[in-house]
Amino acid sequence: MPFELMSGSQAAAVAVQRAGIDLVVAYPITPQTAIVETLANFDARGELGGDFVSVESEYAALACCYGAAAAGARVFTATASHGLAYMHEMIHWCSGARVPIVMANVNRTIGAPWCLDPDQGDSLSQRDTGWLQIYCSGAQEVLDTIIQAFLLSEELLLPCMVVFDGFYISHTYEAVDVPEEDKARAFVGKPSFKAQVRPGSPANMHGLTTGDNQIHLIRERHDAMQRAPGLLKSINSRFMETFERGYDVIDSVIAPGVKTVIMAAGATAETVRWSLPGLNNTGLIQLRMFRPFPCEDLRSVIEAHGVEKVIVIDRNCSTGMGGIFAQELRSAIYEMENPPAVQDIILAGGIDLTYEMLKKIIEQEKTEGHLEQTWGVDLR
Amino acid sequence: MEEMFEFRLHGRGGQGIVVAASIFAEAVFLDGNYARAFSLFGAERRGAPVTAFIRISRDRLMPRSRIYQPDYVVVFDSSLAVETSVAGLKEGGTLLVNAGESEDGNLFINTTRKNNYNIYAVDATEIAWKYKLAIGSFPMVNTVMLGAMASLSGFASLESLTNSIKKRVTARLEANISAVSEGYESVKEVKRLVT
Known part of the structure; x- marks a missing residue:
């Protein structure tokens, strides 16, 4: 039965498992906890197909993603609200370092005071960090977009945030057409981007540079960003051929x-x-x-x-x-x-x-x- | 815009209303309609008021807003505030309360001010105790309430409800399945004692 009743958060986790993942880095926060929880369940049943690491903070989560992606691994993490804010320095670092990462952010208001309702200010306050950002309107779209996001992120060497509303999506159980694992893995394929670091060949990464060099790097990132709409369209047309549904920019x-x-x-x-x-x-x-x-x-x-x-x-x-x-x-x-x-x-x-x-x-x-x-x- | 049927569930943290809403939505889906279940809660803690929603439609497309004018209000705990629970309940709608002969339940039913909806009761607490469905001194009434919701609304068959429970409930499965059937059979219309 391809249709299953699941929440938006569960759909996000299923997408990661179906796409094929090397490493999931997990730190829980409401309203995204069900994402890493579902991935932990896959791991416990031996069905994740990659490694699962629990870390001590959101900052560590993204730092861990960065290291693994630099070594050529396909990585995923999820966060929300204060968790995203706490990652802020690493968010910049990851795009500067040109590593592909897919991260789900479930919108939740940033305090003070504490509030769980889905203000988009958490992800939007990361607008200028050099990450791709895609907003989804329901569980099916979350699942399909995460699958596509791995390809987009790995081709452009830019990290990608897949964003959706807390509760109205994350905690809503609805019918989701779940792609078969073989079909999804064949669609995404193995990660094909080049590892920046390799065991046995030590290197000093991202050392001090000058603005005169930095401007070229920023321009390259800007140019890569500009390719994203066209690239997502082409990934999506292939997705539509395979799964008979899709989404434009x-x-x-x-x-x-x-x-x-x-x-x-x-x-x-x-x-x-x-x-x-x-x-x-x-x-x-x-x-x-x-x-x-x-x-x-x-x-x-x-x-x-x-x-x-x-x-x-x-x-x-x-x-x-x-x-x-x-x-x-x-x-x-x-x-x-x-x-x-x-x-x-x-x-x-x-x-x-x-x-x-x-x-x-x-x-x-x-x-x-x-x-x-x-x-x-x-x-x- | 396809016609929608909307349920609002009121209960307390620990009663399993969020799980109940998702079980019901799945059963409705198994029986051929689209359904969505979602919940609102603050910091999760036992005993705090929790609200869950279920939307049912022939169409997969539905709005992602809360439910302010439900066709059904289901009250899992009759010690909850009455007016907040029945707020917006449609004229001709259905109010289902977990209430038996106890003073609390009757009090809930007797203090609902408006007259323009139908009131049903099931003694879910009593049935839950009968099947020893409890966490400590806290009766787990959700499967009984699910049976009553299905029999009143007709949106889910007892068979689909049972199948959905088999997928989502691991503890005390047999007792829960018996509780659903008993809830399904024993829900009854009630009249206010005072008008």
Whole structure:
């Protein structure tokens, strides 16, 4: 039976096991604990197919991933919120060192005060660290994206964060089409990137350099990033041939004549997708890839449909400016000939998005005209 | 938008309502509908109020929001706050309470203010004790409640529920399967004593 009822976190773990992994590095934190727990269960049953290491902190987890990836191993870890923040220095180091790593981050608000709701501020605060970031809207997408992420990360030699919402995805049990192990392993293949370190040939890595050298390295990373949208598309077309489903860099649902679209990333995108039939003449752009920001894809879909307004769902807030996805979109469309108006809906603190709120947003425009920024709590 | 049926489960940490929600969702799925189960909790601790949700639809696509206007409210512990539990329950909806002859259970049922939904009770605590389903002095009522939920709603057959339990429950399997059947058989409609 290919369909199984599992949570988003379990789906992430199953993806790692199916893809074929050399090393899982584990340190638990709510709401991602079920990911490493499920992987620990695979390990206990002898089904992981790689090594499983428990470490003493998130910082150590990523340091351990770095070392193994430098030796040519395919590695995975998972974290959330404060765990991700604690990794911060290593997050930079791993992208600078050009090692492939796949890491799941389950969105959870960063304190103070303590809060478990899925604000995206944890992963978005790592925007400029040189990691690829892909946001998923459900358990199936989490599973499929992690499988694809290994190939993307290993080809570009850039670490990749696969991100999804705590509870609304991580703790939601739903039907997931689980790929057979042989089929998934044949799709991903063995890791083919070159090891940076080898036993028997000691080397001093990443020693002191100057800005004049560093700028070339940063430029190479930037260029590699720019290849990501095209590469993910080609990985995805092969995925679609094998598994008969797939996802683009952005996934849009825009009927002919529709001029208003809602842009959302993560779980809220699926709430919008479900709500569309009840929202008069409104479309959806599901933003999947966030780093690199898919400027070209966004501009071309906006231009092709003559989109006049984009309502951005931001389950985050860069205080002093506003929602981060809205900021990024505004930059991407600035040079367009007829850029759409952008309205930013802020669901900071990871608050819930409902169909009723979406209806209010669409109604609001008729009575109040264009609003630049709306706080989610005012829509209840 | 396909029609959806929504359940909200109220219980306390340690009663197994999160597991119950996933077992129910799996049974519903085995019987041909799509179902999702999810939960909200803070720092996990025994005795603290826990809420779980189940959504059922013919369509795989469903919203990822909480459930504010459920068709079914299932109360695993009748000492929980009444108004919070029944908040938003749809007109004509169903309230299922773990309540027997005990004072607490009747109190819960008698203090539900509105009249526009149907109330059912099953003495899950009593049945759980009968099958010695308990952790210490804490009765595990979840499988009994599952039986009652299935028989009231018709979304899951006793057979699928049993199969799902076999997959997800390892301890006291036979006792749990008997508890499900007894919950399925013994749920009954109740009237408020005072109106």
